Amino acid sequence: MEQESGSGIGRRSVLRGGALASAGLAVPSAGLTVPAVLSASGPAVAQTRSGRPAARWGVQVGDVTTSSALVWVRSDRPARMIVETSATEAFRTARRTYGPLIGPGTDFTGTAALRGLPPGEQVHYRVLLADPDDPRRTSEPVHGTFRTAPTRRRQGVRFVWSGDLAGQGWGINPDRGGYPVFEEMRRRDPDFFLFSGDTIYADGPLTGSVTLPDGRLWRNVTTEEKAKVAETLAEFRGNFRYNLLDQNLRRFNAQVPAIVQWDDHEVLNNWYPGEILDDARYTEKSVDVLAARAKRAFSEYFPVPTLRPGRTEGRVHRVVRHGPLLDVFVLDMRTYRNRNSPNGQPEDDRGILGREQLAWLKRELARSRAVWKVIASDMPLGLVVPDGATDFEAVANADPGAPLGRELQIAELLRHIKHRRITGTVWLTADVHYTSAQHYDPARAAFGDFAPFWEFVSGPLNAGAFPATALDSTFGPERVFMKAPPRANVSPAEGYQFYGEVDIDGESGELTVRLREEGGAVLFTRVLQPGRVGS
Template identity: 25%
Template sequence: MFAREVAHTIRLATSRRRFLLSTGWLAGIALSAGPISQTRPVQPPRGSYPFTLGIASGDPLESSVVLWTRLAPDPLAPDGGMPPRPIPVRWEVYADAHMQRVVRRGTAIARPEYAHSVHVDVQGLSPDREYYYRFMAGKEESPLGRTRTAPSRGSQINRLAFAFASCQEFHSYYPAYGHMAREDLHFVVHLGDYIYENVLRAPRGLSLPAEVALEPQELASYRIRHALYKSDPQLQAAHAAFPWIVTWDDHEVENNYASEYSEDYPSVSPEEFLVRRAAAYRAYWEHMPLRVPSPEGPSLRLYRQLSFGDLLKLHVLDTRQYRDRQTSCAGEAMVEGYCRSATDPTRTILGEEQLQWLMQSLDSSRATWNVLAQQIIFSQRDNLPGPGMNYVGNGDQWDGYKSDRDRLLDFLRTRRPSNPIIITGDVHRNYAYEVKADFADPNSQTLGAEYVGTSISSGGTPTKREMVLGGTQDDPHQVMYNNSRGYVRCRITREVWQADYRVVDTVSRPESPISTLITLTSEDGDPGIKL
């Protein structure tokens, strides 16, 4: 049924693409005004309690925020254990954690065609205010969540704090999220790989039925995979503590996919893959606190910008949906570390529309800090240690799309938006880079900073923790490298951007100590990075 719904849209999308080319969790949460704390997980997974996947909020604006939940008393069933009919879900927003002052309330309809998920765009809230919320279905109540609106656009803000994270493969645990939930943050940015599509082989020692463990291909199996991930109590705690701003990378659909091209192209045609992509995009939307409308077949515009007073403007990018296929450089000569296809000006990673939108948004910004929240490493990286250069050993990164990056670098150099900061995920490592006008020239102008956060869990616990400070012979613009697990906490004032690399000791167990590995800073008017 779902495939038939999207088939016409896929044909139109494929035709449009070719034309353009031819023309150029189960946790109960107790909240107080202070840190969040966890109570015993709600049990059992099969029962009448519908809020087994927790609650969330997201995309905060100055007078509104999106509230999310999904009714799923049997979360690993294809239908979540819900009847095939619409269900009314009541919601309330409070000014206090004791739920004494209701400021907004209403009823949303959880529809079976959207897996009984609920997205409520609550309007009429005050700027820069903390609120609390919950859902009710029948006689059941959800945990209490905490959220926060953005400061008014252009208002003078002196302090802001957020964390960014990515890559949370379910084979390992999420102790980092347990610690994140206790931080003093305004919001969280998730940079992709929220789920992984790989076959699950006894994750966390669990024996899973085949419909849960096998690689998802269609809508029902992607819904189950999201439900499995959202069953984690520490992930639920982090969602319940702060509004999240999310974007995807590749594993929400398939490893290293590019636009309508599967990793297995040409054995999987674009038409076949777009059916799968449509299912994955629908399931992603159903499980995220997104304001954007539900996907139209295999398309969903996820790039957007959010402002936080005059202090920060956040540009959320999508480097998957519009890109050309990755280059392998096979059979091509290498010139100064690049092959011809990597520098081809007709190849794109953002797509022309998104790139123009980004440059226009940066050009009009009056914020002190301008942030690009995106998935893959932007800065040049040499994949050939020692003599010689090879920057496209991993053609999936921005190095494989040098023309798009050069256009953006030229824009940053000539238009000079205030304090460009790039935050990145994907590589399961911590890095920091100074963004150079010409990466081939270490003495060229520094245009901004790139802070790369490691994975929440993907890659497991390192057998040996590694740390490199300062530039290397291959990458002199590198400031730091580390292979731990965790997230990055950013604390911002008008004068200083402070990035705290928060790392856990292990992801082999649900609980682990956390520490700040290193703090790096960027200063207003000085776009480099200081140790």
């Protein structure tokens, strides 16, 4: 087990802001149903107008660059969002940014863009909510802090990644203190968190308790919106709001910026565009309708730049530039994919990325001058992920031969990376609910026109853990490390909760990946050298 680092600068501000945001939102130790005022949809909450506005759901920061960031908040009523930033937590000299007037159209959430920030510095901020009828009446400030990306290479970068939160019936358990993994990751003091999809389980209702195999009782905090599958916009919003009931997550959000992507469970398991459901739990059978509602709620509850509240036509895929050492390429393997199938077609123009996203990714990778290019993939490449008896959900099709189906797009991308001599690509993903490291090598592959690379898998954060899946040898993966449970849907109380950590050394440029388990143990470490192929 490695020694944890300290939580760094600005702890007092973060903890003070976290305490204020926790008012009325502490995880209950008894009476596990959250009061209606906390779980109700926006319009119902807004009827309470006495006193001052309040930001009980904390603050979040997203997509931090060398000079910009996005700050998120939710109010309990209509309010004007105000963000003040300072170089110190004393706020003796503060810069004020006025955000949007937030109201029921965005479920009382708002995102403000901060620009002109100093690079490579700790930024302290506080969010105020002003009564639109009396701007002098403001909320108590909610404090947070984050570091901007450096412009000088020697500062280095550290971040964590994982996915899969509150799935398979395992929600906020007060007996475990909620989601303890977020407090553990916060203490690692990363520059940011890459949230690799399945940020909610909209198709995973929660019950008040579950009996574990050893006879122990797992208890869930429950809300009205988590009692059934999400179909309405209010129900999707309630699923995102549910996770913010956890104090660990709110404290984490106040200190660690995020880069967020989505996968399937933001809508429902294994979905694809155009799908029509045959599921008795749903009255709305069109997945396109459900996905549009989910995407809107996603854009409201995360500070995502291309999905500002009210812009449901925005896109999830993007590149976040984090200084000279790192570019993060965020993929969307949901919006543009073709239908799930046996995945053996000899031609597949749409694939899992769509032609437009694939062209964007190839272009942006070629333009990147960063030492390391992390490809944040919401699904793994060579791991076989079935969808029923005959269809496949991810890229691999369990056929070890030449690329077919969705594999054709990945082959095109890997060929492009090799022939354009793009170095420093590393694939990070989650989705399969165990942790592993795969090295891909053309010497082992049926398709050999690519340069060797690594793929690292982490998760879940607080969800069921599952046995390892098979490998598809089309791109020559070798499983160098793996930890997974022996049976399906192992609860977080039984372990197998994982996150990954990446350190990029500013002097040498070395990238170190550590696969960690909740509790702090380092399970696997790999050091990659800059500018080398497949190191």
